[in-house]
Amino acid sequence: MEVMLTVEGLEKSFKDKQALKGISFEVRKGEIMAILGPNGAGKSTTIRNIMGIMYPDNGSITFHNHQGNEIPRNKIGYLPEERGLYKNVKVMDILLYLADLKDYPLDKAKERILMYLKKFDLEGKEKVAIDELSKGMGQKVQFIGSILHEPELLILDEPFSGLDPVSQELFKDEIRSLADKGTAILLSSHQMNLVEEMCDRLFMIQNGQKVIYGTMNDVKTKYANFKCTIHGRNSLAVLENIPQVQRVEQKDDTSILFLDKDVEPNSWLKTLPETVQIHELKINRISLHEIFIDIATNKNLIQEAGDLHA
Template identity: 65%
Template sequence: MANVLEVKGLGKRFKYGAIIENLSFHVKKGEIMAILGPNGAGKSTTIRSVLGILYPDEGEILYQGESIKKIPPKRIGYLPEERGLYKNVKVIDILLYFADLKDYPILKAKQRARFYLKKFGLEDKEKVRMEELSKGMGQKIQFIASIIHEPEILILDEPFSGLDPVSQELFRKEIKELADQGTAILLSSHQMNLIETLGDRLLFIHKGKEVVTGSIHDVKAQYSNYKCTIRGENTRSLLETIPMVDRIEQKNKTSILFLEKEVELTRWLSTLPKKLDIQELRLDRISLHDIFVSIASGGKDLAYEK
């Protein structure tokens, strides 16, 4: 399947230094590409370059295989991290205004607006002013505004921020449904648990550079370490006698042992000291959250082979 969006060798510098360097990735039709990284990694600069808000110093951006300076606005939808809708405007008017900005037919826009308002439980808010809505409701309206014109590419910057668990699940299902319908989605979020259930591929960036890229399955396979969580009264000195442990984290009565790669679990369990206080023990593979923390902190797990 052809790439809807492709970024090649992107670089952007400001007077205080490089923000992104030689960054490349692509998003196919119907694919959810997650771009992840700690604060200051260059995610926002990358997104703004794709949107044409910033012009990169190096590299190129291709839309449908053609190199362009800016993707046609009516082909792209954008939900920014910093929300901003006119407070004294009615919900239906703000949605139709955004559709008009994208040259989308007014009658179809009204139909889609009312469809999504009902879907998001806001059918009775059509003529309510934005300032009267809760933060979560306002976020739903801004999400609808980003997709009302049926974009081919959808960029979502922290879409789950500030949402309660029920609304997060609603957004997650809608994003997945949009991808199933063929929308190419570039997603930036710190909600690692939601990324794990949504993303097809990942791009981790750190200090403006690509660190890890690939499918979620492949990335987690490369970081295939296990972690052992033990609940009990145990000293760090006792835990440090256990072999094949890469690092230890402790909080209150909970200790997390991050195991080295290629550990044979059955044999490893037999090495646990008899003095170990085990009230509860759990073994599982490290999560996307753990990988993110490792990257953000510059841990040695960064030795990922692309």
């Protein structure tokens, strides 16, 4: 798969704080790549360097064999976390203005604007001022502005924040459609369930350094151990003594048993004592949300696996 964006050895410092410490990753054509990390990890600094809002102290950013000031920004779409449309400007006017900034033909832009307004349930809103729209509607307009010029690389910073479930589905469908058509997408979000559902690969950063980098399948297979959730009143001591149980978390009548790496679930179930009370039982892999919390809080409760966890 063709590499659209390469970030290599990126370093950036602000006074005496080093925000980025030599991070490297790629974004490929037609894939959705997640960049994850807790607040202050370096995600926004990375995105701002890619966008040319600031420049790295060391390292390189390459897009279509162009670097630095030579990167064609009109080929990149960007939805920032901090929304910022001119409030007293009409929807059509602001979107045409954004298209013009990207050197996109305005007659074609107008056709695409009307198409997207209909797709995002904003039909008839082209003459409405931004400040007359709800927060969700305004976010849809800004999203349209980021994709209107048919970018080859699309950077989305918290695109689902503040959206209702119906609008989230609209965004998800459009993001998938863009990827299917070949757009390279770099997505930053704290909503791990959506990241896990949508993204092909992920790059997780903590304190300016890589901690996980790989495909979603690799992360789930190599890093996310199995856990067993049991509903029933059970003794903590009994559960902790079951073979291949790393630790147990209990709340009321629910117990979560975190299992050793490479447990074979069918065989392990046979080791459960007959005294264990089971009203309901479920075995699945640890979620991306749980991996994120473990790394972000430095709990180190989850087993490391290969070079996915640095």
